[in-house]
Each structure stands twice: as structure tokens, then as C-alpha cells.
Amino acid sequence: MIYDTLIAPFAEYGFMRRALIACLALALGGGPIGTFLVLRRMSLMGDAMAHAILPGAAIGFLVAGLSLWTMSIGGLAAGLTVAILAGLISRVTALREDASLAGFYLISLALGVLIVSTQGSNVDLLHVLFGTILSVTDDALILVASIATLTLVALALIYRPLVIECFDPAFLRATTGGGTVWHFVFLTLVVVNLVAGFQALGTLMALGLMMLPAAAARFWAGAVWSLAALSTVLAFFSGLAGLLISYNFSLPSGPSIILTAGLVYLASIALGTRDSLRTRYFPRAHFHD
Amino acid sequence: MNVPALSIADLTVAYDRLPAVHHLSGSFAPGSLTAIVGPNGAGKSTLLKAIAGLVTPSEGRIEGAAGNIAYLPQLAEIDRGFPIAVIDAVSLGLWREVGLFRAITGDHVKRACAALAAVGLEGFEARQVGTLSAGQLQRALFARLMLQDAGIVLLDEPFAAVDERTTADLMALVKAWHGEGRTVIAVLHDLERVREGFPETLLMAREPIAWDRTENVLTPENLRRARYVSDGWGHAA
Numbered sequence: 001m002i003y004d005t006l007i008a009p010f011a012e013y014g015f016m017r018r019a020l021i022a023c024l025a026l027a028l029g030g031g032p033i034g035t036f037l038v039l040r041r042m043s044l045m046g047d048a049m050a051h052a053i054l055p056g057a058a059i060g061f062l063v064a065g066l067s068l069w070t071m072s073i074g075g076l077a078a079g080l081t082v083a084i085l086a087g088l089i090s091r092v093t094a095l096r097e098d099a100s101l102a103g104f105y106l107i108s109l110a111l112g113v114l115i116v117s118t119q120g121s122n123v124d125l126l127h128v129l130f131g132t133i134l135s136v137t138d139d140a141l142i143l144v145a146s147i148a149t150l151t152l153v154a155l156a157l158i159y160r161p162l163v164i165e166c167f168d169p170a171f172l173r174a175t176t177g178g179g180t181v182w183h184f185v186f187l188t189l190v191v192v193n194l195v196a197g198f199q200a201l202g203t204l205m206a207l208g209l210m211m212l213p214a215a216a217a218r219f220w221a222g223a224v225w226s227l228a229a230l231s232t233v234l235a236f237f238s239g240l241a242g243l244l245i246s247y248n249f250s251l252p253s254g255p256s257i258i259l260t261a262g263l264v265y266l267a268s269i270a271l272g273t274r275d276s277l278r279t280r281y282f283p284r285a286h287f288h289d
Numbered sequence: 290m291n292v293p294a295l296s297i298a299d300l301t302v303a304y305d306r307l308p309a310v311h312h313l314s315g316s317f318a319p320g321s322l323t324a325i326v327g328p329n330g331a332g333k334s335t336l337l338k339a340i341a342g343l344v345t346p347s348e349g350r351i352e353g354a355a356g357n358i359a360y361l362p363q364l365a366e367i368d369r370g371f372p373i374a375v376i377d378a379v380s381l382g383l384w385r386e387v388g389l390f391r392a393i394t395g396d397h398v399k400r401a402c403a404a405l406a407a408v409g410l411e412g413f414e415a416r417q418v419g420t421l422s423a424g425q426l427q428r429a430l431f432a433r434l435m436l437q438d439a440g441i442v443l444l445d446e447p448f449a450a451v452d453e454r455t456t457a458d459l460m461a462l463v464k465a466w467h468g469e470g471r472t473v474i475a476v477l478h479d480l481e482r483v484r485e486g487f488p489e490t491l492l493m494a495r496e497p498i499a500w501d502r503t504e505n506v507l508t509p510e511n512l513r514r515a516r517y518v519s520d521g522w523g524h525a526a
Contacts, residue, residue, distance in 0.1 A: 039371060160389055164381055167373050167418075170366040174341045174358070175384050175437075222372050222417065 009247040016243060019133045019253065022144050022200050023239025026209050029148035029193045031232030032155050034214030035224065036186065039166050043211055045098060048105040049187075050194050050207045052082035054112030057203065062119050066127060068139050072195050075203075079191035082108050087184060131202030133243075133253045140199045147196040151189055158185050163224060201254045208258035209235050216265040219272025234264050295340065295441060295472060300349035302332070302339050308347070309335040311495040317441075317474060322467040324487035324503070325476045328519040331494045333476040334363070337443045340474070359439035361430055363446055369419050375429055376401055376414040382436025404432035409458055424455040431459055442466055444475040448482070460486055480507055494519040 009016045037046045056078025060070035082104045089104075090097035136144075155162075164172045165179040172179040197206030213234035214227070221227045242257030270277050296316040302309050310332040317323055325333045338344045340351055341360040359382075380393055380401045387393055405411060408428040413421070421429060427447065434442060444463070448456040464486065466473050477483050483490055483503060490506040492498040494515040499506040 157389075163373070164384075166368060167371040167378065168367050168381070170343065170360075170362045171381060173343055174360040174362075223374070224372055227372065 005248055006244060009244060015134050015136070016247065018136045018138070018141055019200070019243055020240060021141055022133060022136045023209075023243065023257070024236055025141070025144040025148040026193075026197055026200060027213075027232045027235035027239060029151035029196060030210035031213060031230075031235050032228035033151060033189055033193050034210030034235075035217065035228040035231050036162065036166070037190065037211065038214045038218060039224070039227075040186075042190075043215070045101055046190055046194075046207050046211060048101050049079055049083055049191055050198075050203055051112075052105040052108040053079040053191070053194055053198060053206075054203045055108050055115060056112075057198065058112045058115040058119075062115060068137065068143065068199065072143060072199070075195045075198060076191060078108055078112075079194060080188060083187040083191055084184065087180075087187065091180070127202075130204065130252070131198060131200050131206070131254050133200035133257070134246075136200060144196045144199060147192050151193060154185065154189055158182055162186060201257065205254055205258045208261055209238065212258070212261035212265045213238060216261075216268035216272075219268040219274055219276045222274060235261065238264055295351070295353045295474075297340075298350045298352070300336075300339060300351060301347045302335050302344055303347040304335075308332075308495055310339065310493075313349075313493070313497050315491070315497065315500050317472055318489075320467070320470045320472060321489050322463070322473045322487055323475070323489040323491060324483040325474065325491045325493065326478070326480065326483060326507075327493040327498070327515055331515070331519055333493065334445050336493070337445050337474070337476060340441075341443055354441065357440040358443060359434045359437035359441070360443040361434055361445060361447060363449065367418075367426075369421075369426070371418070373418050374414065375405070375410065375416050375418055375421065378418050379405060379429055379432045379436065382433035382438075385437065401432070401436060404435040405429070407435060408432045408462065424451040427451050427455065427459065431462055435462075439471070441472045442474070444473070446476050446478070448477070448479070456482075483507065 010020055034046075037043055053075040056074035056076065057071045058074070059078075060067065060072070060074030063074075064070040082101070086097060086101035086104045089095055089100040093100075095103075161172060161176070161179070161182045165182050169179050172182075193210065194203075194206045197209060200206075201209060214231040216234055217227045217230040221230045238261035239257050242260040243253060245251060245260065246253040246256035268276065273279065298314055300313045301311055309330075313336065325336065327333055335344060337360065339346055340354050341358055342354065343360075376398070380397065382404070383393065383397055383401070387397065402411075402414060405413060408431045410425060410428050410432065413425070413429070418426065418429070427450070431447075447459060447463075451459070460482070463473055463475065475487070477487075484507060487503055489501070490503040491500040492506050492511055492515055496518060498515045498518065499508075499511045
């Protein structure tokens with residue numbers, strides 16, 4: 001019974017195993033990236049960038065159909081263009097970065113929907129918007145795993161300035177004369193990970209496996225490294241549980257995974273050990289000595 | 290330790306064409322201890338930021354500052370919600386030695402702990418920065434300044450949010466740095482403290498009003514003129 005429910009889906013079906021490995025790779029890259037998005041108060045900017053990827057993926061789809069590489073390169077190009085344009089505009093004009101990013105991503109999103117709806121069928125649109133983790137190919141797996149590797153190595157290299165830029169940006173500017181370059185390296189990593197995610201979960205939900213576990217981890221862990229590690233674990237658990245739910249109850253896999261992550265998030269808000277609803281409304285006695 | 294003089298030539302810094310610092314010239318002697326005073330909006334913080342290289346002058350030059358400055362901004366610019374331990378925050382002061390990639394060695398940790406002890410925060414190493422009071426955070430930032438080991442130290446309202454005892458402890462550190470031959474420049478509002486502890490004073494209201502020995506600067510006549518000039522700018526804008 002337990003074997004049939006929990007093990008057999010992965011033992012018997014290659015597509016389930018590939019989906020699980022894709023979740024592991026997405027969790028490894030997305031956990032730390034999501035943690036920094038939360039710490040930098042950029043959660044909604046991550047969402048905006050996820051939407052910005054759509055026209056690139058759509059143009060890639062127009063050129064070569066449901067091709068992994070053209071859609072990925074297109075999505076990457078669109079995401080980076082929007083991120084860099086928004087960053088530049090906010091630095092040379094008075095517009096703040098969230099507003100300039102919203103401006104560019106809305107243009108990008110509208111363009112993407114226009115392209116997909118005039119040129120493709122509804123089924124294709126659903127692929128781009130919601131992903132197809134159960135039909136992840138070996139090529140897609142290699143791409144997602146490469147992106148996870150690249151992300152972890154890059155984060156290790158820029159970890160110190162990135163932490164300083166979050167904690168005390170004025171100090172970084174005063175000592176090194178700039179923090180902008182680290183910001184853009186980080187934005188690039190966000191876009192790259194969203195591209196990895198949209199293969200499996202679609203542009204609309206790619207951010208879910210980054211943000212929800214990272215936001216949930218906030219209620220349990222108190223240091224940057226432990227937040228990142230816990231986000232990764234929670235993301236992978238959500239992937240595993242979501243795939244099993246989707247298999248056993250014949251539900252679509254992408255939403256199952258994100259909803260599982262959402263349940264973890266809601267449970268953490270309620271029960272977490274740090275600043276959760278539980279600690280707020282049922283506090284333990286304070287120290288007297 | 291290398292202690293350059295800091296010289297400022299005809300410096301103007303403007304935000305949206307409105308000058309915050311207007312045609313300021315002068316120099317900070319090596320090893321001097323100077324207070325910058327003036328009304329709100331007089332351009333004191335802007336002058337420090339320009340020296341630290343955080344804002345670009347519209348006109349004029351600042352010489353002698355490159356690479357040898359430790360700058361303490363006002364509290365507001367730090368994200369106190371960021372999860373970082375006190376010892377790690379203080380160790381940022383080692384940036385010039387460890388840079389991006391080099392490891393923090395046992396010797397570095399010892400020096401960071403010694404700096405924490407010197408500011409009265411022994412035993413706070415593992416605490417999160419977010420749990421510190423305003424005074425404790427300011428002590429930690431002074432420890433970070435000590436690790437930066439810079440020839441020129443810029444302090445922007447260092448005693449604004451701290452109590453008497455903390456102020457006295459931190460002021461003792463400032464005097465110790467002065468004794469070590471460092472050039473220390475602090476923006477302050479408390480004129481009594483300036484008279485007590487700071488040999489030199491720059492009184493400004495966008496333009497320099499007086500820049501000399503403190504007793505020659507903080508005269509009723511100069512202070513009146515600073516207010517008058519400052520108000521005049523307000524009307525002009």
C-alpha cells in the first residue's frame with residue numbers, strides 16, 4: 001500500500017523519475033535564490049520578471065515549435081532585457097526600480113500573450129503558461145541541472161558582497177565604490193532560474209517553487225545559510241509530495257507542486273518557531289534572569 | 290599608518306540643481322579632530338558623503354580621500370531585519386583585507402572580538418544584529434570602524450540616538466583614534482560636546498560660515514549668520 005502510493009510511481013515510470021530529478025535541481029537553485037529575493041524584499045519583482053519571460057519563450061516557440069533550446073534562449077533574452085532595462089532606468093531617472101520593472105514587464109507580458117494567441121493554439125499557450133513537468137526530456141533535465149550548478153557556484157562567488165549589499169548597501173558603496181554589479185549578477189541568476197522553472201512549471205508558476213519555500217523558511221530559520229538550506233529542502237519536499245498527489249489523484253502536476261509548497265507556507269505562518277502566529281498568540285514565558 | 294590631509298577645492302554638490310554644499314574650500318590637517326555643525330539642511334551629511342565618494346560633486350575636487358576612509362552613515366541606512374550575527378556584521382570592517390574571496394582567519398576573528406570588547410559588547414558575538422538596541426548597534430558599528438583601520442574616519446551624527454553613557458564611551462574611542470593620529474571628522478548637533486571634545490570646527494550653511502579652532506568658530510555672531518544664510522537659501526528655493 002505504502003509502496004504503491006509512495007515508491008511505485010517513481011520505480012515504474014521514467015517520466016516520474018525525471019520530474020522528481022527536475023524538482024531536485026529546481027530546489028537546489030531556487031532555494032537560495034528565493035531566500036535572497038525575500039531578504040532583499042524583491043518577491044514581487046521576481047513575479048514581474050517571471051511574466052517578462054513570456055514573449056521570449058513565445059517567440060522561441062514561433063521559430064521552432066515546442067523546442068527546449070529556442071524557448072529557453074528566448075525566455076532568457078526577454079527576462080534579461082527587461083531586468084537590465086528596468087535596472088538602468090531606475091538608476092538614471094527618478095523612477096524607482098519596482099515601478100520601472102512593472103512598466104517593462106507589462107509591455108513584455110502583453111507582447112507575449114499577443115504573439116502566443118495570434119500564432120499558436122490554446123494548447124500551446126497552456127504549455128508556456130503552466131509548464132509540463134511530466135514531459136521533461138533528458139535535454140531539459142540537463143539544462144535545469146546545469147542552471148542549478150551555475151547558480152550555486154555563482155552564489156558562492158558573490159555571497160559576501162550580496163549579503164553586504166542587503167544588510168548595509170551604503171557600506172558596500174563606501175568601501176568598494178559600487179554595489180550595482182552584484183545586483184545585476186543576482187538579477188541574472190533570478191532570470192536564469194525562472195527559465196529553468198518555466199520548463200517544468202510554466203512562466204506563471206516558476207516563481208512558486210522559489211518564493212513559497214523561502215517565505216516559509218523565514219518562520220523556522222534565522223541565518224542566511226540556514227534559510228537557504230531549509231528553502232531547498234522545503235522546495236524539494238513540495239516537489240516530491242506534489243508529484244505523488246498529482247499521480248495518485250490524477251491532478252495536474254504543476255499546480256499540485258505549487259499548492260503543496262503553499263500548504264507548507266501556510267503551515268509555517270501558523271506554526272513556525274520564529275515570529276509565527278503561534279509564537280505571537282501563544283507565547284512562551286519570557287526570561288526572568 | 291598612512292595619514293593624508295584631506296583637501297577640498299571649491300566643492301559644490303547639488304541635488305536636482307539645488308546646491309546642498311556650495312563653493313566649499315579648505316583642508317583637514319593630518320591627525321585633526323573636526324566637528325561639522327550647522328542647521329538642518331546645511332549640507333553636513335552631503336559633505337561627508339562627497340568625501341566618502343557616495344555622491345558626485347557638481348563642481349570642485351576632493352583630494353587625499355581615496356581608499357583610506359572609514360564612513361559611518363546615519364542609522365537609517367542599515368537593514369536591521371537582515372539575519373546577520375554581530376560578529377559577522379563587525380567583520381565587514383575587514384573588507385579591505387579579505388575582499389571578496391579570502392578567508393576570515395582565526396587572527397581576524399580574534400581582532401573582531403577584541404574590537405567588540407573595546408566597545409563594550411563582549412559576549413554579544415553570536416547575537417543577531419536585529420536584537421541590539423540603538424546604542425548597542427552604534428557600539429557595534431564603532432567596532433567595525435576600528436577594524437577598518439582607516440586614516441580618515443567620517444562619522445555622521447554618531448550620537449544622535451544613543452544615551453549619555455554610550456555617548457561618553459564612544460567619545461572616548463573617538464579621542465583614542467585622534468591620539469593614534471587618525472583624521473576624524475564628525476557631524477554633530479550638540480554644541481556643548483563640540484566645545485568639550487573637538488579642537489576644530491567647520492560651521493556651514495551650504496556655504497562655509499567659519500572653519501577654524503572651535504572657540505573661534507562657535508561664536509554667537511557666527512551661529513546667527515549660519516541661521517540667516519540657511520533661511521535665505523530656503524527662500525531662494
